[in-house]
Amino acid sequence: MSRILVTGGAGFIGSHVIAALAGHKHTVRTYDNLSTGHRDAVLYGDLLVGDLADTALLESVMRDFRPDAVMHFAACIEVGESVRDPLKYYRNNAANTINLLSAMERYAVENIIFSSTAAVYGIPATVPISEIQPIRPINPYGQAKAMVEKVLEDASATGRLRYVSLRYFNAAGADPGGKIGERHVPESHLIPLTLKTAKGERQSINVYGTDYPTPDGTCIRDYIHVTDLADAHLRALDHLLQKGGSKALNCGYGHGYSVREVIDAARRVTSIDIPVEAADRRPGDPPALIADSTALRQTLGWTPRHDDLDYIVRTAWEWERKQH
Numbered sequence: 001m002s003r004i005l006v007t008g009g010a011g012f013i014g015s016h017v018i019a020a021l022a023g024h025k026h027t028v029r030t031y032d033n034l035s036t037g038h039r040d041a042v043l044y045g046d047l048l049v050g051d052l053a054d055t056a057l058l059e060s061v062m063r064d065f066r067p068d069a070v071m072h073f074a075a076c077i078e079v080g081e082s083v084r085d086p087l088k089y090y091r092n093n094a095a096n097t098i099n100l101l102s103a104m105e106r107y108a109v110e111n112i113i114f115s116s117t118a119a120v121y122g123i124p125a126t127v128p129i130s131e132i133q134p135i136r137p138i139n140p141y142g143q144a145k146a147m148v149e150k151v152l153e154d155a156s157a158t159g160r161l162r163y164v165s166l167r168y169f170n171a172a173g174a175d176p177g178g179k180i181g182e183r184h185v186p187e188s189h190l191i192p193l194t195l196k197t198a199k200g201e202r203q204s205i206n207v208y209g210t211d212y213p214t215p216d217g218t219c220i221r222d223y224i225h226v227t228d229l230a231d232a233h234l235r236a237l238d239h240l241l242q243k244g245g246s247k248a249l250n251c252g253y254g255h256g257y258s259v260r261e262v263i264d265a266a267r268r269v270t271s272i273d274i275p276v277e278a279a280d281r282r283p284g285d286p287p288a289l290i291a292d293s294t295a296l297r298q299t300l301g302w303t304p305r306h307d308d309l310d311y312i313v314r315t316a317w318e319w320e321r322k323q324h
Helices: 012-023 055-065 079-084 086-106 140-156 190-199 226-241 259-270 294-300 309-320
Strands: 003-007 027-032 046-049 069-072 111-117 162-168 170-172 205-208 223-225 247-251 276-279
Touching (some): 003 055, 012 027, 012 226, 027 055, 055 086, 069 226, 079 140, 086 111, 086 140, 111 140, 111 226, 162 226, 170 226, 170 309, 190 205, 190 259, 223 226, 226 247, 247 294, 259 309
Parallel strands (some): 003 069, 069 111, 162 247, 170 223, 205 276
């Protein structure tokens, strides 16, 4: 079993990956500044509260823990905020990742799995999106992630680093056991916002744009259950530990659901008639973002187990009902 350093492990996706690592008996240490994560979401292993800007602490972790691999989730994730405060995103998501990579290099830690995003593609030329499509981000969030991917590519060319960059589409759902789930503050994702509306915490759910060139006029996104996404990380880890080559891979199911379809699923699951309000389009929202995940399936042998919208929403609803 291997030693895995997980940055940002107190967040939504990181905490689910830690739970999956626990099931495979890996030794885990989480490194998180808890700015957006939650201490109680780290269900396994040690938690070290620290920031990636603290290079001395980073180096001490590499020296003392000697990880076999790093899983790097720590990042700011709000697209709108990245437009308002781009330096925050370039500093935290790009520069701090270079701090992490420098500490890894100093202590000969060769393997990293990087949380990337479909936002690196910008507005895609064709859908579904394959990894051969050009990288053309349209906001600082996507740009900072694309910058890190380029740094990883160049660093791997030295022979001292191997990476798998996983380009997430829309992670959703929650741990089927109900122990962890999605808790962003502020919340900006469609499924939890819709469910908070069902709980009465919001008056309505906004639909941003009803005139897109899609069957029902609303945006289509590829939703992937967070435990299927966690499984992709474990398979990426095995790939690297077996000396597999560096890769960038899309993480999605290969089909999407519209905003209206998601809201309808939430109505079915909750048996609540969730109120909806039409709102203006948000700048930069593509009509459809759907992954071509062929490479993920072929390279890592990944097969999703929870490719069902109602199941995704049901697990999220079971988690949401526990929140106060």
